[in-house]
Amino acid sequence: MNILASNAYRWNWDAVFNHDVAHLALVGLKYTVMVTALSFLIGSALGLLAAGLRLTHKPPFTQIAYIYVDFFRTTPALVQLIWVFYVLPVLFGVTFSPFMSGVVALSLNAGAFFAEVFRGGIETIPQGQWDAANVLGYTRRSTIVRIILPQGLRQALPATASIFIGLLKDSSLCSVIAVHELTYQTQTLAAQTFRPLELYTALAVAYFLLTYPLSLTSSWLERRFRVL
Amino acid sequence: MGDSEATQADRSERVNVFGGAKAIEIVGVRKSFDEKVVLDGIDLAVSEGEVLVLIGPSGSGKSTLLRCIARLLPINAGKVQIGGQVSQDGAASWWRRMEITRSSRALRQQVGMVFQQFNLFPHKTARQNVAMGLHLVRHLSKDEADKSAVELLTRMGLGEHLDQYPGELSGGQQQRVAIARALALRPHVMLFDEVTSALDPELVGEVLSVMRELAESGMTMLVVTHEMGFARDVADRVIMMDAGTIVEDGSPTSLLTRPTHARTQQFLQRVVNR
Numbered sequence: 001m002n003i004l005a006s007n008a009y010r011w012n013w014d015a016v017f018n019h020d021v022a023h024l025a026l027v028g029l030k031y032t033v034m035v036t037a038l039s040f041l042i043g044s045a046l047g048l049l050a051a052g053l054r055l056t057h058k059p060p061f062t063q064i065a066y067i068y069v070d071f072f073r074t075t076p077a078l079v080q081l082i083w084v085f086y087v088l089p090v091l092f093g094v095t096f097s098p099f100m101s102g103v104v105a106l107s108l109n110a111g112a113f114f115a116e117v118f119r120g121g122i123e124t125i126p127q128g129q130w131d132a133a134n135v136l137g138y139t140r141r142s143t144i145v146r147i148i149l150p151q152g153l154r155q156a157l158p159a160t161a162s163i164f165i166g167l168l169k170d171s172s173l174c175s176v177i178a179v180h181e182l183t184y185q186t187q188t189l190a191a192q193t194f195r196p197l198e199l200y201t202a203l204a205v206a207y208f209l210l211t212y213p214l215s216l217t218s219s220w221l222e223r224r225f226r227v228l
Numbered sequence: 229m230g231d232s233e234a235t236q237a238d239r240s241e242r243v244n245v246f247g248g249a250k251a252i253e254i255v256g257v258r259k260s261f262d263e264k265v266v267l268d269g270i271d272l273a274v275s276e277g278e279v280l281v282l283i284g285p286s287g288s289g290k291s292t293l294l295r296c297i298a299r300l301l302p303i304n305a306g307k308v309q310i311g312g313q314v315s316q317d318g319a320a321s322w323w324r325r326m327e328i329t330r331s332s333r334a335l336r337q338q339v340g341m342v343f344q345q346f347n348l349f350p351h352k353t354a355r356q357n358v359a360m361g362l363h364l365v366r367h368l369s370k371d372e373a374d375k376s377a378v379e380l381l382t383r384m385g386l387g388e389h390l391d392q393y394p395g396e397l398s399g400g401q402q403q404r405v406a407i408a409r410a411l412a413l414r415p416h417v418m419l420f421d422e423v424t425s426a427l428d429p430e431l432v433g434e435v436l437s438v439m440r441e442l443a444e445s446g447m448t449m450l451v452v453t454h455e456m457g458f459a460r461d462v463a464d465r466v467i468m469m470d471a472g473t474i475v476e477d478g479s480p481t482s483l484l485t486r487p488t489h490a491r492t493q494q495f496l497q498r499v500v501n502r
Contacts, residue, residue, distance in 0.1 A: 015316045052364060061302075123318070126345070126347075128343060128345050128347035129347060129349065131295075131300055131341075131343065131347060132343065132347035132348075132349070132406075134298075134299075135298050135299075135300065135336070135339070135341040135410075136361045136365060136409070136410070136413060137337050137361070137365040137413065138364060138365065141427050142364055146350055146360070146364075151350065151351055154351070173277065
């Protein structure tokens with residue numbers, strides 16, 4: 001009987017551990033980290049803005065924020081990415097480089113998730129905190145900056161870490177618009193060396209090594225601020 | 229047992245701050261939440277240095293009244309005056325309301341409030357909770373604010389808990405920090421909204437004795453409470469509220485022992501015979 005003897009695949013890790021790969025991996029890492037970091041920063045600013053608008057409870061602002069958040073949370077990141085890269089230039093005549101498109105799309109995407117996380121964090125703060133600050137004579141701004149946000153952001157910390165990890169993984173989507181991040185580099189190398197198994201395994205490990213410290217940091221931060 | 233120096237110092241600060249006007253004057257105040265009428269025409273005057281205790285069943289509007297005086301809730305009709313100055317005007321136009329709000333910064337500082345749920349800022353230590361207000365509202369330098377905070381908290385017997393967070397303190401300690409926090413702003417009127425109701429029975433005493441000392445130092449106080457002993461011993465006047473109106477108003481001895489109104493009798497019977 002002819003057993004599928006071809007299961008005996010010959011792993012050849014030389015395809016991964018060599019200088020060319022190392023060089024490309026470094027370039028890929030640079031782009032992955034830059035896309036993730038920029039999207040995180042811009043996204044969190046957007047999210048804070050959107051959450052703020054939602055929390056004013058005033059007609060035009062609430063609706064605008066709601067539409068933005070709803071749209072970007074319910075459509076796939078990949079679709080958003082392709083749309084920003086191909087459609088936006090046609091509509092507005094602005095051309096983005098692949099890298100810029102990636103950052104714009106992922107920022108908008110992350111912003112929507114941040115908005116919900118921040119809004120949730122702030123809404124769970126008891127009314128009593130606002131009352132106490134009010135009666136003590138704090139200005140509205142002082143109350144928000146010194147009392148509400150510190151507590152709200154601490155509440156939002158675990159969810160924020162999740163978003164960060166999600167962003168890191170979504171950065172791999174930017175490979176489809178030719179941003180030279182890790183996944184793109186891996187695809188190129190696999191096509192050249194015909195060793196996809198080794199390369200993609202290495203890629204998976206690389207992503208794990210990037211996200212694991214993030215979850216550890218998040219747990220550490222949660223423990224440190226566990227006063228609440 | 230004479231007054232401590234600190235109490236005497238406080239009292240000299242509190243004499244005649246309103247220049248003869250009533251500390252709190254409430255005329256025809258009405259408050260509804262959508263359809264539900266919670267305050268149905270309240271008329272009340274509190275003199276400087278007076279300690280008024282408000283009793284009544286839950287839902288009678290006692291807390292709402294306090295919150296209206298503290299400007300946490302807008303009234304629908306009537307007027308609230310603090311020390312002769314208009315703090316809220318139910319009949320005012322939108323423009324006049326803005327004016328009142330703007331000019332009432334100083335007024336807000338004259339009224340301090342302590343809540344049933346303490347409402348301390350959990351991410352700040354006891355000392356920071358008290359000092360923050362001194363720095364942000366009374367504009368003391370950070371060092372002066374801290375010194376004052378430490379002094380106030382030590383006077384309340386919390387000298388060993390200065391750097392602890394509210395989560396690390398007992399209910400009684402937290403409430404005393406809350407009182408210190410409110411007093412730090414040197415209010416002329418203090419409002420207490422069932423401040424011992426959320427405390428374990430053994431911790432109630434320490435808070436009540438702080439309130440008693442405060443009363444003896446001449447502070448104008450409006451206290452919503454179920455502690456009849458406190459009302460009997462410390463209050464100058466007791467007011468019974470029910471369904472949004474003032475049912476009876478009298479001295480502690482007369483109202484608590486010989487209530488004239490049927491509703492008051494009913495309420496007191498239920499509270500005392502537990």
